[in-house]
Amino acid sequence: MAGKRVTIRDVAISAGVSYQTVSRALNDKPEIDATTKERVLDAARELGFRPSRFARALVRQDTTSVGLVIPDLLNPFFTEVASAALEAARKRGWHVVVYDTAGDGEQELGTLEVIGSQVDAIVGYLNAPADVVARYTGGIPVVYIGRESAGASFGSIRVDGEAGIHAAVAHLVAGGRCRIGMLDHEHAAPSARSRWYLDALRSHGLSGWVLGAGQSVEGGEIGVAALLDAHPDLDGLLTYNDVIAIGAVRRARMLGRRVPQDCAVIGFDGVQIGSLVEPPLSTVRIDTRQLGALAVEQVATLLAGATPEVTTITGTLVLRGTA
Amino acid sequence: MAGKRVTIRDVAISAGVSYQTVSRALNDKPEIDATTKERVLDAARELGFRPSRFARALVRQDTTSVGLVIPDLLNPFFTEVASAALEAARKRGWHVVVYDTAGDGEQELGTLEVIGSQVDAIVGYLNAPADVVARYTGGIPVVYIGRESAGASFGSIRVDGEAGIHAAVAHLVAGGRCRIGMLDHEHAAPSARSRWYLDALRSHGLSGWVLGAGQSVEGGEIGVAALLDAHPDLDGLLTYNDVIAIGAVRRARMLGRRVPQDCAVIGFDGVQIGSLVEPPLSTVRIDTRQLGALAVEQVATLLAGATPEVTTITGTLVLRGTA
């Protein structure tokens, strides 16, 4: 039992034929006698033979698998993207290997290195700069999700929230609010979303405050507490994503703010659970299913040898309960 | 550009060495001159050479990848399990290929067939009976999640919610409730959870009603509407999972029931978002991280040749807002 792998030749000698015949039997090739085929199949079953996927894939180079790299599968936005990508990949008969980097830059690079020799292409929400990624992945097609500057050598799905965020700010201002803050992500460089926010404020003659927050409910709770501490009269809040917004709404209410009356909140992403919390979250919605599908589509074009392109997906303001 | 794949031998002739030397250079083997190595690496880079993962894996049979089959990645319970499994697999250096069967039995079998020749083991929340699964997977190790009867030839993580559901019913009864319904899943066979529910009711001298519901928020909404229609004086509700419960709470409130005053609701799974909805969902909590970790662990033991076992993970009642 501890023994070696049972190969096609073991089956062959057990059935008293050549290994080529075994291959024929297993692959439903026509040029084989029915009884022989039966005998071979029996032998294979008896020995518990399983063809090596590597050997098989080596010769007929068909199986493609793409690596999906995301920072946090527990963030519903990424879950939705992953789900959509999975579905799109299934339609093409591709396999999707999922990697969760836990938002950790080091793990991201480690993942890219491992993955680079294990998949045919990579789709991911990557933080590392393009040249670093290129070095780690060794030249396989890469499609970025949600980055502004993708670099010329990669495919990219750009998330354009400019119009959505401008609309969001305009809505808040129209509601008479003028002390509007933002909880951004925590990375060194401020996000494009925060720039859009500042732009929008400026166009209304306002200024605001941007504070970094962890990308989790708890991060939103901590962030909003800090923001309210510094600016107790905050009457509007935008967030980097919905998860942060949900945390922010919770904590704001615990701190005695009525949402949306005292302080309106608008998230970003448009995840499903946003509509389940109380009050339902207003947000700039991204079509995650389309996003996932587009990413897979780009992989397909890159794999076919096309030059990388940038597809843009646009967020739209969805007003529910919190604003 | 449209040409063939660039192999190790192309690199070899380009660098003016034998292909063995190329292999040495790429794998950081010691027996190679530094300058030669550099030259080879340059040539490889120039040609855009990428080693074939299949050829490599074929000879040193180390890379293991497990297939994770789940019915619906958008259901947060499965997301949490997947996340935990991903993390556990990463620790072992395994790759995880994720498949979403969309709760469809046909797709499940199709997936198993494809996957069977693409991964070394399967972990999954499978519906098909054991013998069918065995036929489709062709004998590779399989670990079931959340099934009562696993069959002797598979590993299995059993979800034991008996104590939790009994506690849930006891709590409802202690609160003076005696018209307690349940929204089960929709499959042909009633779930173990519904049996536990009926058992628990019986032990209190009560009887109840079980209704199948789709495993989604919407399913819960529809289900509770039907249940309230048939039994307007329903004062307690258990559900197959939290997602259904969330839908049930929403619709129940829309139908004028106060939760928990008029009708208490207790879900199952203990997903994170349960604590974010309003009111926070009471539930029978399963430790999803442990579940995922245990599944991977079982795969490891099966891969090592051990005989399949059954591990049990026990749910505990968590009382929050809805009961």
Add this chain to the structure above:
DNA sequence: ACCGGTCACGTGACCGGTCACGGAGAGTGT
């Protein structure tokens, strides 16, 4: 009895790498 045509099966090459050898050339000691 001879011949061409199927049918069933075996032989050899190949997919793209890795590994165990063996051998050439340079460097040492005497």
Add this chain to the structure above:
DNA sequence: ACACTCTCCGTGACCGGTCACGTGACCGGT
């Protein structure tokens, strides 16, 4: 100048399959 090591690199086999051929048995037709 000799043998002897050591370093560096090439040759051959192999991993476990698939595919393009080649070959022998069997068939009916003349």
